[in-house]
Amino acid sequence: MKKKVSLKKVLIVLFSAYVCYIIGSTQISMTKIRKELNVRQQELTKLQEKNEKLQDEVKMSKTDDYIEKLARERLGMIKDGETPVIPKK
Template identity: 60%
Template sequence: MVNGILKKKTKYCILGVLGIYLTGTLINQQIIMKRQKNNLDGYTVESKKLKEENIKLQDEIELSKTDKYIEKLAREKLGLIKDGETPVIDESVNKK
């Protein structure tokens, strides 16, 4: 009789410990999955920003191949003018 009660208590004790272990494992996995999802969301946002920046840079590259863009740079950076144009000097630019 005492032996049967002891077996039941041992059985319930082992089941209890196993239940606690499984519960802890499941909770830990949920925490890890949540952390991984947050990381993935962050990488997705970063990837989207980089793709947009890449598209913008590709557009700039295409624009830089045009004669109009080259002319604009020559006028702004080098101060070049076309024949017959009168140069205008902006003093506010030089004061910066």
């Protein structure tokens, strides 16, 4: 006895396989997108921290103490009454 395979059953199986394929590929795409999102969020966090540091430096650069420090270090300036010290290289 041979069982007859109906067209309806074949179509149901093919449709089910297609739906499973679509769901699987969507899940894979979503996983890739989530990983990319995590990477981008980490980059954003690092850039925000760097931005904060730079903003702090800008605020600090406007203070008299910082300007004095730069003048002493980079330009070799001294205050009245101080003795300059020149390090050996």
